Amino acid sequence: MVKITDVARHAGVSPSTVSYALSGKRPISEETRRRVEEAIRELGYRPHAGARALASSRSNVLALVIPLRAGIHVPVVMRFAVSVVTTARRYDHDVLLLTQEEGDDGLRRVADTALVDALIVMDVQLHDPRLPLLRSLERPSVMIGFPADSAGLTCIDLDFKAAGEVCVEHLARLGHRVVALVGSPPEVYVRRTAFAQRVVQGFTAAADRSGLASSVHPCEASPAAARLVAEQLLREQPALTGVVVHNEPLLEPLIDAFEQLGLRVPGDLSVTAICPDELAESVRVPVTSVALPSAEVGEQAVQLLMKKLGGDAVPEATLLPPRMTERASTAPRTTS
C-alpha cells in the first residue's frame, strides 16, 4: 500500500505538505502542488479512509435509514436512495445503508462509533420513537417527513398542504364546482405522518377560497372500498365532477369504479392525485397528479446535512413546492 509518506518522498516534500495540497487547508505553491499531484498519480496513491477518519474525526460517510414497512412504495424509496447517494458523492461523501429494522440501536451504533458523520432518516412517523435519540445524538440528522413535534430537528418533505391546494385549484380552473377528496385509510390519519392531515387542510382551504362544494372521505385501500366510496360520492354529491385522490393503491380501482358506475374519466369526472409520477402514468387513464418528488427530497436532504456539517444553520422545516403534471384524467367541466 502506498502511503502519504511515499508520496511525500517522491515529491520531495513533507507529508504534511502533501496533506495540505490535498485538502487545500493551507496555501501551497503552484509548483509544489503540481509535483505532489504528479507523485500521487505516478504512485496511484489513495488516502486510507480509516486513518483519515481517525485523524480528522470525519468519516465522510452518511447513514441512510430506509423503511421496510409494507405499504411503502418501493420505487419511491429507491429513487430517493439513489438520489441521496448521487448527491452525497458530489460532496465527496459515501452512504451507509441501514434498515428501519435496526432501530435505535443501529442509529446509535453508527453515530457513536463515528462510522458516519450524519444521518438521514426516512419515513418519519407522527410520534416516531427515534425522535428523542435523534435529538440527543451528537451528529446532525435530517428527517424525511414531519413528526408531530419537530422542534430541534431538521425535516424536509413535499408541501402536502400546498399539494392539496394545487389539486383543487386545478379543478377549479377547469370549471369544476363540486369536488371530493378520497384520502388514506382512517388509521393513517392517526398513526402516521402528518402529511395526510395536511392534504386535507390544503384541499379544504382551497375549496373554500374558490367557493367550491367539497367533502373529504378517508378510505380503505381495497377495490371493494373503492366501489363503496364511489357510490357514496355519487349519492351524496350528485353534481360531483372533480375528485382528488390521495391514496395510491386506490387510484386505479377508484377510476374503474367510477367508470363502472357510468362516469367517464375525464368526460364526466376529472380526477387528480397526489402520488408518484410512475403510478400516475401507469394507470389506464394517465392521471393528472402532483408528484412525490423523491429525487429532489433526497438531494435537498443531503444538502441540508452538508450545511449542518459545515456548521451552518438550516431551517427546521423545508417544504418542497408541489409540481403538477397534467395528464389525461382532467378536463374542463362540460356544462351539459
Add this chain to the structure above:
Amino acid sequence: MVKITDVARHAGVSPSTVSYALSGKRPISEETRRRVEEAIRELGYRPHAGARALASSRSNVLALVIPLRAGIHVPVVMRFAVSVVTTARRYDHDVLLLTQEEGDDGLRRVADTALVDALIVMDVQLHDPRLPLLRSLERPSVMIGFPADSAGLTCIDLDFKAAGEVCVEHLARLGHRVVALVGSPPEVYVRRTAFAQRVVQGFTAAADRSGLASSVHPCEASPAAARLVAEQLLREQPALTGVVVHNEPLLEPLIDAFEQLGLRVPGDLSVTAICPDELAESVRVPVTSVALPSAEVGEQAVQLLMKKLGGDAVPEATLLPPRMTERASTAPRTTS
C-alpha cells in the same frame, strides 16, 4: 468521547486486555471479562470505527453496487439490498451503497481507500466492463449473475437452466405434450447476462427428455408483440397447451392476448413463468412460477464474502435451486 483507555482504567486493566476481552483473540479470565464488560456498560463505551479500521485493516463494511438501468425490477433490487444489509449485520458488518453509475472509479475508490473490506456487484453483464477491475482488486468480491468468463471470480445466481427445466417438467407432469418458451427480447440474449440462454437450454433439454414438442420465441416486451407472438404460436403449434414465459413485462399482456384469442388460462392453456413472486401474484390470473429468490441470493452473497474474508475457499459458481410455486395458471391438460 470515552475511549479504550478510559475503560481500561475503570476496569483496572490495560487497554490491550480490554481489546482482547472485546475481540476474544486471546484468552481472558472470566473475572476480568466481567469487569471489562461492566466498565464498558457504565461508561457507554463504543470503539471508534476509524481507529479500529486503521489498526486492524478491517473496516467491517461491505460495498453493494446496485443497478440503475431501466428495465430492472426495482422491488427485486430492494429486497436484495435489504437482505444483504440484514445478513451483513449478522456478521457485524455494515453496507455501503454504491450506484452502478459510479462505475469502475467508485469500486476502485472504496476498495483502495480501504473504506470497505469486500464488494457485492449486482446485475453483472455477459461482458461486464468491471470484470478486469474486480479480478485485479486486492479485495474479495461476489457478483450476482454470471459473466461469459467467470474464471477467478465468485458468482451466484438462480440456476436458470434448472428453472427452465422445472417449468417444463411441471407442464409435462400435468400432461401437456406441446410447449413453447416465450423469452426475452433478442438483444437480451446477446448483450446481457447469460441467464436468458440458460433458461432456453434447460427448457429445451427438459422438453426433449420428456418427449415434448417445443419451440422457443424471443419476444419484445410490448403488448403488441405479445399479441403477435400469441397468434404465431397458435398458428405454428395448434396443439399447444403449455407456455413458459421468461419476460416479465410480457407476462400479463401475453395472457390477455391468449384469452382474447379464445384460449382460457388455465382451461385451454397452462402458463408458467420465471419471475419475481410479486409479479406472478399480481397478474389477473396468478401465475405458477419459479421465483427470483432475491433475499436468498443476497444472504448467500454475504456469506460467501464472509468466507472469503475469513480466508476460506469458496466455489466460483453458486447456483440456487429453483423453487416453483403453483398458482392458478396451470392445470392438467384436458383431453377433449
Add this chain to the structure above:
DNA sequence: GCGTGACGTCGAAGCGCTTCGACGGGCGAA
C-alpha cells in the same frame, strides 16, 4: 524438583493520516 506449556495480562509499537506550532524568506511600510 524442574522443565514445559498454557494461560492471562501488560507495555509498547505502530496503523496512515491531519493539524498545530514554528520557522525561514520575501515584501511592503515606516
Add this chain to the structure above:
DNA sequence: TTCGCCCGTCGAAGCGCTTCGACGTCACGC
C-alpha cells in the same frame, strides 16, 4: 534600513485502536 507580516513548508504530536512479544504464574508430567 529595519520591523513585522504573510506565505509556504516542515516536524512532531497525536487520533483510538490492535497486535506482537514478553513475562509471571500455575499445573502437569517425568
